[in-house]
Amino acid sequence: MSLLRQFCSKLAPILVNNSVRSTQNVSAAITTNRFFSNKPAPYEIVDPKIEKQEQQDIIKKVNEQVNANQQGRIFAVVHLAGKQFKITEGDVIVVEGYWPPGPGDKLKLDKVLMVGAKDFTLIGRPIVEDGLANVTATVIEKTLSHTKTDFKKKRRKQYKNINFYRIQQTMLRINTIDLSGKLNNPPDVTGTEHRIL
Amino acid sequence: MVFTTAVNFIRSRGPDEFWRKRKIFKLAAHFQGRKRNCYSITIRYVHRALVYATKGRKLKKVDMANLWEQRILSGCEQHGVTYPLFKESLSRSGVMLNRKTLADLACWEPQSFKALTDIAQARAAQDGLNVSKSLEPPSGVVTRGMIK
Numbered sequence: 001m002s003l004l005r006q007f008c009s010k011l012a013p014i015l016v017n018n019s020v021r022s023t024q025n026v027s028a029a030i031t032t033n034r035f036f037s038n039k040p041a042p043y044e045i046v047d048p049k050i051e052k053q054e055q056q057d058i059i060k061k062v063n064e065q066v067n068a069n070q071q072g073r074i075f076a077v078v079h080l081a082g083k084q085f086k087i088t089e090g091d092v093i094v095v096e097g098y099w100p101p102g103p104g105d106k107l108k109l110d111k112v113l114m115v116g117a118k119d120f121t122l123i124g125r126p127i128v129e130d131g132l133a134n135v136t137a138t139v140i141e142k143t144l145s146h147t148k149t150d151f152k153k154k155r156r157k158q159y160k161n162i163n164f165y166r167i168q169q170t171m172l173r174i175n176t177i178d179l180s181g182k183l184n185n186p187p188d189v190t191g192t193e194h195r196i197l
Numbered sequence: 198m199v200f201t202t203a204v205n206f207i208r209s210r211g212p213d214e215f216w217r218k219r220k221i222f223k224l225a226a227h228f229q230g231r232k233r234n235c236y237s238i239t240i241r242y243v244h245r246a247l248v249y250a251t252k253g254r255k256l257k258k259v260d261m262a263n264l265w266e267q268r269i270l271s272g273c274e275q276h277g278v279t280y281p282l283f284k285e286s287l288s289r290s291g292v293m294l295n296r297k298t299l300a301d302l303a304c305w306e307p308q309s310f311k312a313l314t315d316i317a318q319a320r321a322a323q324d325g326l327n328v329s330k331s332l333e334p335p336s337g338v339v340t341r342g343m344i345k
Binding site: 075077083084086113114116121123124125126148149150151152153160162 | 244247248250251254290291292293294295297298301302305306308309312313316
């Protein structure tokens with residue numbers, strides 16, 4: 001799974017400069033709109049070698065920062081029990097409704113949609129590469145919410161209905177968020193990680 | 198207890214009046230004036246409050262959704278992308294962040310949100326989407342071979 005990268009203010013000006021690219025604007029040739037339902041995008045001819053170099057430079061900078069452990073505090077967006085949570089280390093998140101894991105269970109959250117650090121953000125399409133980000137969590141408590149009153153009443157219609165209910169809640173402590181794998185280094189074969197062969 | 202007549206038996210059914218009323222008065226402890234002291238008035242307002250609470254639980258979800266949309270909209274406007282274009286481009290790029298998360302990012306992770314709008318702009322320019330504003334692909338986003 002490939003990743004989109006975008007460097008934030010600190011690194012972007014150094015890395016990418018449009019004037020450095022050997023581009024040639026040919027948009028003048030396609031000004032007519034007759035045969036397209038949408039406006040054709042003006043395109044530019046880019047040297048693939050230079051572009052590849054730019055990509056590798058960005059990836060290298062991220063890898064260097066991660067290896068030197070200078071990325072700072074990391075946040076991640078995970079998909080868990082049908083909801084998305086933006087989390088960082090030490091957070092407690094609440095999963096509502098029926099959810100099987102019990103107290104003390106240690107979990108690895110696999111569906112990581114986004115990882116962000118001080119100078120870079122990794123955006124998954126829709127999730128980041130398997131094994132790149134390592135998010136672990138522990139179930140610390142299973143409990144019920146406070147009692148909620150469901151009261152319905154219609155005036156002058158002799159209709160009144162009252163119910164009480166509580167929702168199951170699971171508290172989850174986020175233990176670690178690491179960037180363990182190497183960026184843009186996908187395995188040759190994917191899809192077999194969770195299979196017993 | 199001994200009931201000499203059927204009338205007395207019917208009158209003494211159920212929980213004691215004091216405790217039955219106390220349950221209601223407890224819910225009305227924060228009301229003002231006679232709404233908290235006189236039972237016949239209290240019960241009316243407690244019922245009304247409980248109905249509001251039940252309805253409000255649904256409305257809260259609607260309100261939150263509106264708030265998220267507004268936050269994303271503001272973030273988009275800041276970077277010169279329209280909201281529909283932003284959503285369309287992101288889904289075309291396979292970015293499946295929901296509105297709650299996007300709103301969180303717009304609030305608390307401005308740099309990451311800008312990255313998303315940049316990607317959306319680049320994608321829109323690449324696909325030639327109909328956009329009212331003229332969009333130049335932002336510098337710093339390498340799209341070729343990556344957004345497909």
